[in-house]
Amino acid sequence: MEQFFQHVVNAQILGGTYALLGIGLTLIFGIMRVVNFTHGELYTFGAYMLFMFVMLLGVNFFVGILLAIVLGVILGALIEITLLRPIRGADIDTTMLVMIGAWIAMQNLEQLTWSGIAKSVTAPFPSEPLVVAGVSVGWDRIFVFASAIVLIVGAHALIHRTQLGKAMRATFQDRETAALMGVKINRIYTATFALGSGLAAAAGALLAPVFVVYPTMGDMAALKSFAIVILGGLGNFWGAALGGFILAFVEEFGAGYLSSGYRDAMGFLLIIIILIFRPTGIFAQKERIG
Amino acid sequence: MSRLAALAVVAFFVSLPLWMTDQYFLHILIGTGIFTIAAMSLNLLLGYTGQLSLGHVAFFGIGAYTSALVSLGFDVTLFGWTVTLAPKPVWFAFLCGIVMAGLAGWFIGKVSFKVRGAYFVIVTISFAEVVRLVALNWIDLTEGPMALNNIPPVTLWLPWLGEKTFWHKTPNYYLVLVIAVIAFEIIRRLVQSRLGRSLVALRENEPLAMSVGIDVTRSLVVATIVSAAIAGAAGGLYAHYIRIVDPDVFLFIYTVTMVIMVVVGGKGTLWGPVVGGLLFGILPDFLRDMAAPEVQWIIYGVIMIVIVFFLPQGIVPAVNGWLRSLGTAVRGATAAKEDRA
Numbered sequence: 001m002e003q004f005f006q007h008v009v010n011a012q013i014l015g016g017t018y019a020l021l022g023i024g025l026t027l028i029f030g031i032m033r034v035v036n037f038t039h040g041e042l043y044t045f046g047a048y049m050l051f052m053f054v055m056l057l058g059v060n061f062f063v064g065i066l067l068a069i070v071l072g073v074i075l076g077a078l079i080e081i082t083l084l085r086p087i088r089g090a091d092i093d094t095t096m097l098v099m100i101g102a103w104i105a106m107q108n109l110e111q112l113t114w115s116g117i118a119k120s121v122t123a124p125f126p127s128e129p130l131v132v133a134g135v136s137v138g139w140d141r142i143f144v145f146a147s148a149i150v151l152i153v154g155a156h157a158l159i160h161r162t163q164l165g166k167a168m169r170a171t172f173q174d175r176e177t178a179a180l181m182g183v184k185i186n187r188i189y190t191a192t193f194a195l196g197s198g199l200a201a202a203a204g205a206l207l208a209p210v211f212v213v214y215p216t217m218g219d220m221a222a223l224k225s226f227a228i229v230i231l232g233g234l235g236n237f238w239g240a241a242l243g244g245f246i247l248a249f250v251e252e253f254g255a256g257y258l259s260s261g262y263r264d265a266m267g268f269l270l271i272i273i274i275l276i277f278r279p280t281g282i283f284a285q286k287e288r289i290g
Numbered sequence: 291m292s293r294l295a296a297l298a299v300v301a302f303f304v305s306l307p308l309w310m311t312d313q314y315f316l317h318i319l320i321g322t323g324i325f326t327i328a329a330m331s332l333n334l335l336l337g338y339t340g341q342l343s344l345g346h347v348a349f350f351g352i353g354a355y356t357s358a359l360v361s362l363g364f365d366v367t368l369f370g371w372t373v374t375l376a377p378k379p380v381w382f383a384f385l386c387g388i389v390m391a392g393l394a395g396w397f398i399g400k401v402s403f404k405v406r407g408a409y410f411v412i413v414t415i416s417f418a419e420v421v422r423l424v425a426l427n428w429i430d431l432t433e434g435p436m437a438l439n440n441i442p443p444v445t446l447w448l449p450w451l452g453e454k455t456f457w458h459k460t461p462n463y464y465l466v467l468v469i470a471v472i473a474f475e476i477i478r479r480l481v482q483s484r485l486g487r488s489l490v491a492l493r494e495n496e497p498l499a500m501s502v503g504i505d506v507t508r509s510l511v512v513a514t515i516v517s518a519a520i521a522g523a524a525g526g527l528y529a530h531y532i533r534i535v536d537p538d539v540f541l542f543i544y545t546v547t548m549v550i551m552v553v554v555g556g557k558g559t560l561w562g563p564v565v566g567g568l569l570f571g572i573l574p575d576f577l578r579d580m581a582a583p584e585v586q587w588i589i590y591g592v593i594m595i596v597i598v599f600f601l602p603q604g605i606v607p608a609v610n611g612w613l614r615s616l617g618t619a620v621r622g623a624t625a626a627k628e629d630r631a
Contacts, residue, residue, distance in 0.1 A: 029333040029408065033409045035411060037414075073365075083595065084586060086599065091340075092408065093342055094598055094602065096342060096411065097598050098599075100546065100549065100591075100594065101590075101592065101593075101594030101595040101598070102591065102595060103591070104587055104590060104591035104594070105588045105595075106585070106591075108583075108584040108587040108588045109584075109588055112582070112584045114583065159347065164555035226415065226416065227416060229412075230412055234408065259427070260424070261423065262427060264419065264423060265419070265420045265423045265424075267416065268416040268417065268419065268420045269420075271412070271413060271416055274404060274408065275401050275404060275405065275413065276401060276404075279409075
């Protein structure tokens, strides 16, 4: 039973960062119709930035996380302006190919800059884990979970409580009408991409002290984000948040009770099941079915 | 391209081993040929249906593993059942690889074309990852990271020559060339058939295609099966030429290589993947001394972006366009001269 609760706690913590990744990707897809293959690289970027600030420049850990997120937002905005703005209105395949090119270039740039050797980041938390009723949780993991929840709530507030968020939602519903009402569509796109990228960089920075940092770490993160977004339905905020937790639970229990070698295959199994029985995602509202 | 030009290209490649004595370059060409076949199969989906299969390496790898396993024989225990297979001749194993890859294509197409949009891309990319995990973890069958070794080379009965085992580079080169020509012909006939026209119709305007009675989902699934089967054939060739298969055949980077070949060469054209395949099959070897692999990949990523920005149709349609406008210009100039005379 204790083992069971241990898995539940582990899944919660993993789920928080999965949710961040999924929300970032689903926002970008929902509003811009872009399948963002650089998402995993933003995750990697966040992790390396934290490594650079904390381990190389000696910046305070929490400040380092904030800086990593800010840089992720800036990098996202740059990608949007330089790569996506010139091909606005192109079909989904075209943008996809550009994003794949960017993904490959970014990943190898990271490999070139940081070498292939894995790096680790030490976090300023007590090494003694918190033990409650036989279930132990590291303080670093508690911090990851709490931060993820704060960021999810923050992103939701940004979308539902601010003028920018209102414009984003308007663009999501009907781009032409929003533009007619004076919404600056280009700015909304840049803001959306920057926000999604910031969330991915945040996930990477938060998980850097828990795992290790290496150049191809983003591939798995990107694959999982895709699975999460399909689970929740493309473009669905709460779908992605819940999808993140569902994927984490399935992975954690699948790895714990079935086979740890297939841990990373669980997401795919979920996708297949979802596509067979409920192709528009668990929390579907719209998306054409053929 | 005209039939004559096609024949000239084939004749050039047939004559190549006669004057090209550099065995290493022949090896590079065999690898290039195998990848070009895979790129042609990817083009059938990406170019003619507009569906990007980002896990194409899965079909390639399934073909390679199936062909290798059937020719080596295996025995595995699954849920208490023991399945034993004695080694089979390579040609039979090769066909099994094609069939298995086709079946995988059928499954993926069936599941992911229930919904349009980004789903096919995501399903294929995750499928490739899962197949890689299976190859890595199902050690009883696949030897996992230890790889399948000593895969027998192709043995064929040839007219006038009798039974031959393809130990050397030259026969393997011709084998790859023959399969490449067959794959090209299959794709050409398919694309110019009723099915091919309906694929292009649905790429351009799906609701319209549906309204004139095209069974859109079925057409897409059929295209996926054919594409996967050809990729599986390329995988089989790879397995019996390199003679070792490990889970790294499923690496995403190989799919990206195929995508770059198709996009740069010209998607939706028959010759695009051939041109792209030759370019990106041979180029890395020349760049090897000049740039580290990471730098090469950065360059490829940038090339892909640049091509999409400035030459969205790829090299082949662009060159065709130039030739045509050059032709018009020449004809115009001649006409002008005749006018003056």
